[in-house]
Amino acid sequence: MTSPINPQDIGKQKAGAAAAELIKEGMVIGLGTGSTAKRLIEALGERVKNGLHIVGAVPSSDETAAYAAQYNIPITNLDEHPELDIYIDGADEIDPQLRLIKGAGGALLREKIVATAAKRFVVIADPSKKVEQLGHKYPLPVEVVPLAVTPVKNRLARLGAQVAIRERNGQKFYTDSHNLVIDCTFPEGITDPTALDATIHSIPGVIETGLFINLAKQIIIGKPDGVEIYPQ
Numbered sequence: 001m002t003s004p005i006n007p008q009d010i011g012k013q014k015a016g017a018a019a020a021e022l023i024k025e026g027m028v029i030g031l032g033t034g035s036t037a038k039r040l041i042e043a044l045g046e047r048v049k050n051g052l053h054i055v056g057a058v059p060s061s062d063e064t065a066a067y068a069a070q071y072n073i074p075i076t077n078l079d080e081h082p083e084l085d086i087y088i089d090g091a092d093e094i095d096p097q098l099r100l101i102k103g104a105g106g107a108l109l110r111e112k113i114v115a116t117a118a119k120r121f122v123v124i125a126d127p128s129k130k131v132e133q134l135g136h137k138y139p140l141p142v143e144v145v146p147l148a149v150t151p152v153k154n155r156l157a158r159l160g161a162q163v164a165i166r167e168r169n170g171q172k173f174y175t176d177s178h179n180l181v182i183d184c185t186f187p188e189g190i191t192d193p194t195a196l197d198a199t200i201h202s203i204p205g206v207i208e209t210g211l212f213i214n215l216a217k218q219i220i221i222g223k224p225d226g227v228e229i230y231p232q
């Protein structure tokens, strides 16, 4: 297990540990992606080592699959288990209506698929992820078929976004599903996430957006002195 060194990391660990306690014997679960999801996987791995038996975990990325395997968490998929008891994942931004921006790590498509397969989606985060309005801290990622990236980028720019095709280490970034990501910054923030999501989805070549609306049921915010859970 990693040793947290700052309050934000301690918060992620507290949130991950609290969420691991929601996982019960015999469940089929979904595992998110990112640094906070890793803290969940570590805490769940500890419980599995101590005898907790889960039927399986559906990972939301190749990275999560590999990390969960290190902790001997049994991996499954949505063909074997199309309905999950719970999905637990981090987020980049969380607004007061529990709407999210996700995808800073590029896992948005699989995350949304796995989240949608779950009866309950619980978000784990440190306090920095709470915002009054989406879109001010993180760009909105839009996953796009590579063939369509330039026309989609132009269409997104016409919606008022500052657009950038995501790169990693100076190279185009490809998702686990071999698509590209366009990061969209809206200088005024996102005033109507539902309408924006529908508009972006109507552009041919768009696979998914990082807007998660009406999906999260509960938020666990970890802080050095404990966790805040809402709604209770």
Ligand SMILES: O=C[C@H](O)[C@H](O)[C@H](O)COP(=O)(O)O
Pocket: 032, 033, 034, 035, 036, 037, 089, 090, 091, 092, 102, 103, 104, 105, 106, 107, 108, 111
């Ligand atoms: O694609 C990445 C995911 O949406 C992550 O869940 C999100 O970026 C939060 O990651 P972290 O817990 O590292 O802040």
